[in-house]
Amino acid sequence: MREATRTTQRWWRWRSNPLRRRADIVEAWIVLVVWTVIAAGGILAGLVAGHAAEESFAQLRRERHAVAAVLVKSRAEPVPTGEAGASERVRAKVRWTASDGSPRTGWTLVGSGHKPGSGVVIWTDSRGQLAAKPPTTGAAAAEAALLGTGAALTFGGLTFAAGRFARWRLDQGRYEEWSREWAQVGPQWGRKAR
Structure with a gap:
């Protein structure tokens, strides 16, 4: 049985050929x-x-810091965070002391199951404003x-x-x-x- 011959030529465009345009x-x-x-x-x-x-x-990890806060009020419905394996989080009003010593309050996500008056950990940026937790080194x-x-x-x-x-x-x-x-x-x- 005869093998099929290859009719295409590699690199044909680079070779000298009278039909090459x-x-x-x-x-x-x-x-x-x-x-x-x-x-x-x-x-x-x-x-x-x-x-x-x-x-x-x-830079996010350098600018954001964990701060101890007190839970003032929370909402009952959990907020989906999109993080796999994360516990349910609820929107809550928290109170904390900024780095300049002034008291601050604001709304952020905290783990469910905390009662008003309990301590929670929140994240703030370099200006003392609430911020999201920065990604870990591995996640980043x-x-x-x-x-x-x-x-x-x-x-x-x-x-x-x-x-x-x-x-x-x-x-x-x-x-x-x-x-x-x-x-x-x-x-x-x-x-x-x-």
């Missing part, structure tokens, strides 16, 4: 540039985005990696789309060129030889 060389360069930009730019975009996210989370690293991966994939997708658009424009030019050539040659095919 200028558009074929341009397309070869577009493909090379697009894949190089996707590889190098995607890695760079992912690293920059991941580093920026990690730095932002580290995972989220930064996810953001970096998303940035790399987005950059790669946009670059690939730009390359496909450029190749589509080349194809449109080829179709127009073929139409012009066919308009010249096509009518001659209908004539009878004498």
Whole structure:
């Protein structure tokens, strides 16, 4: 039994060929540039985005502090927090002392089951305002990696789309060129030889 022979040639656009058009060389360069930009730019975009996210989370951890507070009043209905495995949290009014010594009150989420007058831990920012708990180091690293991966994939997708658009424009030019050539040659095919 005879094996099938391969009819396509690798790197044919780069080889010298009398049938090779200028558009074929341009397309070869577009493909090379697009894949190089996707590889190098995607890695760079992912690293920059991941580093920026990690730095932002580290700044949150530096600026936010746990503060002891007293529960003043709470609502009965739990608020979904979206955190897996987190206990039910309720919206509650709390009272705490700011770093400048002034008493403050505000509404925040606390664990359910606390009664008015009991102590709770809240998080405040550098100005003494209520803030959300900052992400842990592990959660921040995972989220930064996810953001970096998303940035790399987005950059790669946009670059690939730009390359496909450029190749589509080349194809449109080829179709127009073929139409012009066919308009010249096509009518001659209908004539009878004498």
